[in-house]
Amino acid sequence: MVVKSIMSLSRGQKSLILLALDLWLVMVSYLAAMLLLHDSRLMPLVLLQDSLVQLPLPMLAGGVLSMCLGLSKIRLREYEGGAVARTAALAAILMGVAMVQAQLGQFALPPGLPVVFALICFVSVYFSRIVLTGVLTQIYLRSPKFTRVAIYGAGRTGMALAQELRKSADFVVCAFIDDNAALGGMTLNSLPVVSGAQLPKAVASHKIDRVILAMPSLSPDKQTFMTQRLEKLGVQVQSLPAFAQLHGGAELSDLLKPVGNASLLSRDPLTEELPEGFAAYFGRNVLISGAGGSIGLELCRQVIACRPAMLVLFELSELALYKAEAEMRVLAEPLGVEVVPVLGSITDAVHVKQVLETQAIDVVLHAAAYKHVPLVEMNARVGLSNNTLGTAVLARAARDAGVMRFVLVSSDKAVRPGNLMGASKRFAELVVQDLAARPSKTVFSIVRFGNVLGSSGSVVPLFREQIARGGPVTLTDERVTRYFMTIQEASKLVLLAGSLAEGGEVFMLDMGKPVRIGDLARKMIKASGYTVRDAANPDGDIEIVTTGLRPGEKLHEELMLCKGARATAHPKIIWVREHHLSELETAAALRDLRSAIDRGSEVDVIATVAWAVPEYAPQSLPEEALQCQVVEARRALARNIPAE
Incomplete structure (x- = not known):
């Protein structure tokens, strides 16, 4: 009932309560100073009568100063540093007011009363905020309506995160956790710092619901280890992507993400810049087909960072093209890159030829494709027309227009395909391999990789959507495994592989170890703060349901057809031998x-x-x-x- 009443108060009502408290404390401080310094020959009652005449001016000044300095508007959880300095300023000005009043009103004040009054006023206002903060924190800690948070990392990012969380009405920050033994037992921003060794005790004593990893530079393997350790204590684990994002205008709840995307890889994703591939795109006219898709859009972002002269966005979907152009113009304008949106299909030979010649394209990155296995399986004619014939149209037009480089973005499903989508991509590879075998100015190459985390229609966003709805999470088969890579990593390596090509290569990206989709589903459920409902835990939150393999779906994907692979200039890019048609x-x-x-x-x-x-x-x-x-x-x- 108390919590509900406090939460129902508006910001203005809370400010009025604090203003009234400040006025009362000014009055009490003045009376206390009078009593401490009074002449023992005077009765306290006589002092009280004299004080009543003198109180109106200090109280009026105190109220005005509290509003002007913003003390009554500062949230209790944010009372630190600058707020304490404002309290000191309030006390100092009130001391001056008391001195001026004594001289103008010719009051016979005890010696030193203005100074004592100011000191008592400062101490009383300061400790009133501390006490109120402590009381409210205890109320919040005992209420299920608030999320009790510990921040792992007491560095710059952790301190900034604590400041931001204090502005939210949904979180109560209880403590910092840090593995630096020198910080253990200290207090930062009024929060205790707990060593990693004391983590179980801290979780229990502070009743922590959630731990936020405020260490953006932490490797995925380390994040995975820490997440598993924390999940055993029954807490939800989230991460903050980067310190800079705290001030980027995004909602804090959007920045806090369940640990999972990079850690699902069970390896360190590629994060460094790739200067080797910079020259292949710098100052060039680059066309990206499928520019509005997940991979195409990330390729656009990274190509712009290479400072091409022009970026042509070739896209079939009007809405996707509109969104892609809007984002790319913001990125391109500071770098002086021209962005040209082109609406059309890669199967339209006349349109493709006109675009390549009119825009004098130097590099084509071909990412346009229908990729969803069940949809292509049910629409064979349309799927093959786009994925295979479309590739043939674009590749031949690129050769005829004298394009310098043509890179086909392919898929691991093209290897011994069990479905039409994979077969259409392998057929497209054969077309490009055939053109690469003929004399031409164009350097043709193929880059093949597996699933990318978070791409549209892929399993990760599907699982997140199902978890958000309360389940069930659907699996085709518990045994299914897939290779995963982040979109950023895949796009960087596609650009680099395209720059390394000399003609006809099929490049395979290092995808790490395959991930069991069943394990992935369980990790995501736990990372979202829920439990799996199964025979061992009938009271769990989210159920996992097996639906059976879909037509054309394989249990395990492969990355190359033939044995024999060669290393390239980058350890994550492998050149593989593949046969092709005459x-x-x-x-x-x-x-x-x-x-x-x-x-x-x-x-x-x-x-x-x-x-x-x-x-x-x-x-x-x-x-x-x-x-x-x-x-x-x-x-x-x-x-x-x-x-x-």
Whole structure:
């Protein structure tokens, strides 16, 4: 009831209460000074009568000063440093007021009364705030309505975070935690500093609900270790990305994130700049297809940092292009980079040719693709038209326009594909490999990697959405594993690999160890402050449900077809050997794919892909007769390879 009443008070009402308290303390301080210094021959009652005549001016001055100095408006949790200095200023000015009043009013004041009055006033106002803060903190600590927080890291970032959290009505900062033994037992910003060794005791004594890691430079492995240690104590763990973001205008609740994205990798993600790839894009005209997608947008950000002369955003979605252009103009303007938005499809050969020639493009980064496995599986004709024929149109136009570099962003699903999306990407790789094998000014290359954390439609944001709804979290299979990489890391390595290419390379990015999706789901549930509901814990919060593998989905992904790989100039980029079709075979496959797409025959589309990518085994066709038709079509194609 008390907590509810306090929370219902407006900011203005709280200020009025503090102003009334200050007036009362000024009065009490003046009377206390009179009593301490009074002549023993005078009765206290006589002193009180004399004081009543003198009190109005100090009280009026105290009220005015409290408002002018903002003392009554300072939150109790923020009463420190500058606020204490304001209290000292209030006391000093009141001392001057008492002196002036004594001279003008010719009051017979005890010697030293203004000084004693000022000292008592300062001490009483200061300790009133401290006591009130302590009382309210204890009330908050015992209330389930507030989140009790400990900040891991008593450095610059931790101190700034504590200041920001004190402005929030939802958090109560209880303590700092720091592994520096020299800080243990100290008090910073009125908060105790607890050593890491005393962590279990601190969590219990302060009833901590959440620990925020205020150490942006901490490695992901160290974050993972600390998170596991803290989660065993039953607390939620979050991290603050960077100190600079505290003052970037974003809401604090948006900056505090569950520890998980980078730590899911079980390795240190790439964070350093890549000066080696800078020259390949500096002063160039760069076109990025699929510029509004997750990878395309991050490529745009990082290419702008390389200071190209022009950045062309090629995008099919009007909304995605609008958002991408708005963001890129803000980034590009200070660097003098021209941003050109182009709305269109990579399958439109006339439009693609006009854009490449009109804008005098030097580098093409091809990230446009339909990537969602079930959707492409159900829409084979459209998926192959965009992913494979679109790549052929863009790559050939780049060659004809004399583009210096063409980089295809591919996927680990292109390796022994079990679905049409993967097969369409492998087919696209074959097209680029074929062009790279022919004499040309254009340096063609392919960069292949796995899943990126947080990309649109991927498993991480899906799990977060399901957790936010209260579950259940859906898994296709507990055994499924996937490779993961951050979007920033993948984009940096794509740019670097593209700059290293000499022609025809298939680059594979080091994805680290594969992650079990079941383990990922459990980590994310726990990082969000919930428990998993299962047979061992029937009272848990979020249930995990297994739905079964979708058509074309594999349990485990691979990154290369053939054995044999070579190191490159960067340890996270590997050059892999991949076979490819002959020029005649590639032309025949593309011709039959176009023909099947024009006829609207899904079966013929799949048959053509199955012939061009022999390691692809169609899994999405429900009827055995249909499977046989694909096999027959493959044999017919193999017997008669037509020229283009």
